[in-house]
Amino acid sequence: MKDEKKKAPSSSEKLGLNLAIVGGGQTCKSFLELLREEPFPNLNIAVLGVCDIDPQAEGLRMAREMGIYTTSDFQDLCRLRNLDALVELTNSSDALIELARLKPEGVGILDHNISRFLSLLGQTQKSLRNAEHQAAFEKGVSEFLIQQANERIVVVTPEFKILEANGQYLKAVAKSREEVVGAHCYEITHGLTAPCASVYPELGCPLVETLRTNESAHVIHEHPSQDGQATYCDMVTYPLKDRSKEIVGIIEVWRDITRELTSRWERRVKEIKADMGKLIQEDRMISLGKLVASSVHEINNPIQGLLTFSRLMEKTLEKGQLGPVDLEEFRTYLPLMTSELERCGNIISGLLSFSRYSGVEYKSMDLNEVLKQVLTLSQHKMEIQNIRLCVTLAPEPLIVEGDMNQLQQCFLNIIFNAIEAMPQGGELSLASDWDTGFDRALVTVRDTGCGISEGNLDHIFDPFFTTKQEGEGIGLGLSIVHGIVKAHKGTIKVESKVGEGTAFTLSFPGP
The missing domain is CATH 1.10.287 (Helix Hairpins)
Known part of the structure; x- marks a missing residue:
């Protein structure tokens, strides 16, 4: 039997592209109208589904009329079979970030600009019929797409050599096109002499991942900027394949998300506070x-x-x-x-x-006065439990900047812990002093209780860590103490021996 020759793809065969649209408004409607005209002779674009929270959105209604699957939850789109890419038409950066986070592996993301680009492409393509004009047009479109994009775009060979780069990329690396084209991407971006993955395996190179899987890859990288500050880039790679499906190049798209991350971090810090x-x-x-x-x-x-x-x-x-x-x-x-x-x-x-x-209010105060107030509140509890109290406060005021309520809570939690460690009575010592060498106020609370084992000592400030019986505490007291001390730019040290007792030493900077 003769070997059958593999049939080469015909020039008349269409390339298929299955899309799902997030955002069913006017832009979606225009996009669907464009595709209904079949403006691309060599490209078969199919819309598998449309998502919008408004059931009466124009594009969503048109999709229903065309028999296209519609939903109000974009995660339903991620479950569609044979999906190649998600098209984000809401013009929302938050939505784009969420799509990038939740999209299935191997599914690409196109933002709202693709609609205008395909519309322009379709209109112009109608007027170009001969092969010579078509080739010139395609070259011009690719150059326009790369150079006019707001993101940093670079085209790289499978050997990591740069074939093309747009102005945004050149601006980011502070080099000319002549310096960049032909050089290795790891030399230009990171100043390395070998691929990033071989020098920093933990870094995660999307280009290597695309070469390995033949699919799009995504990662967030930290890069130094011209002023020496760190910038964070959302990097997505897309494979460029020939007719035999072999990768001949990779497009890297970088998007600077430093501001977004900073904003989200600041919001998170406020929430934590x-x-x-x-x-x-x-x-x-x-x-x-x-x-x-x-x-x-x-x-x-x-x-x-x-x-x-x-x-x-x-x-x-x-x-x-x-x-x-x-x-x-x-x-x-x-x-x-x-x-x-x-x-x-x-x-x-x-x-x-x-x-x-009364809310958090930082002001100058005498730490000795805070300690006296705490003792007034807790002294009778010690007397009931037959605990002797020894107090040695610094003769001079210990002035610090802090919130009265939080500092009271901090010392009260430590004293309560000491009292609970001495159920049969004992001695609690409270001392304050001023460290002239470091210009800091020192407070030491020492008890003669059961002590803390060496194995538990490293975990006493962990949230919800407790050695008490169920119902006696949830393990947040010392975690709160640690948070208050850190918020006041202080330090806390613990010394303990089982059967002998525990000493907490706190220090706070002067005003």
């Missing part, structure tokens, strides 16, 4: 609950004393006329009653002050 503020306030309310529970005992004692004095005075008054002895007893009772009432008032005032949230 807002979430941190909410978390601190929620933790503050949990701390308030603990303080109220222990304050009940503290307030009950003076109330019982006041009740006793008032009953004694009531019985004395029932006798009738007061004698000198009675008056002397009243004089003794009244200062004691006043003192006990002031004690109750101080406890309530402290709780009310702690419960108020």
Whole structure:
């Protein structure tokens, strides 16, 4: 049997291109009208589906009339079989980014400019009938497409040599066309003497990926700009194939997304700060609950004393006329009653002050005063648990810039942790000082509790890490402490031995 010769493709055979459109407005309608006229004799463009959230959008209605699949969810388009590319006609950069992120592997993306380009191409092609004019036209169109694009475009051989580059690319690399054409892309872009993938395997080269898969590839790269600042480029590569489907070249399209990433990063930072503020306030309310529970005992004692004095005075008054002895007893009772009432008032005032949230406000303050307020709130809890308190505060004010509420919460969380580490009693030491060498305020909280194992010491600031029993805590207290300290440009160091206790040392810069 003779070997059958492989049939060469006929010049009359059409090249197929299956598209799906995101955005069913006026531009989509114009695009569909253009394709209905079949303006490209050698190209069969089929629209497999159209997506728009507005069911009455002009292009979406026309697509339904033409029997084309329509949907309101663009992810439905990604599931279409034999899809070659998604066409973004919403003119939204966010939509384009989302499409690039969610599109299936091997499916390309064309933005809204393709509609105008194909329209121009179709109209002009009608007037070019002979082969000589057609060849000249195609060459001119390709040059126009490369040179007029806002993105940086470079055409590279499979051997990484640059065949063509547009003005935007030349501007980005600060070189002339003569310097670029014929040079290796890795020399021009990264200043390397070998392909990027061999020098930095973790970098991820879309060109190598396209050569490997015969399909489009996508990656985000960091590149230095002319002013030395880092820029971030969204890079997409498209294979150029001959009639036998072999890759003869690769088009690289670069889009500078530095501003977009910076904007998104700034938004994310704001969201994180807002979430941190909410978390601190929620933790503050949990701390308030603990303080109220222990304050009940503290307030009950003076109330019982006041009740006793008032009953004694009531019985004395029932006798009738007061004698000198009675008056002397009243004089003794009244200062004691006043003192006990002031004690109750101080406890309530402290709780009310702690419960108020006035928003984050950084100002100069004496760290010693913050510590005194925290001790006023927590001292009675220590007394109930039979914990001795040793306080050694710096004789001079420790002035720092910070938010009063957050710093209170920070120290209160550490003291609560120390108290919980000494369920059978012990000793809690609180000391403050000024480090003149580094111009920083230092605060040390030391307990004689159970201590922290070496294996857990590296994880105590991780969110939701806890060694407590279920129901006793969710592991956010020290994570919040760490966040507050970092927000105040401070540092925190922990030393601990199992069975001996733990010491937290915090430092904060001066104003």
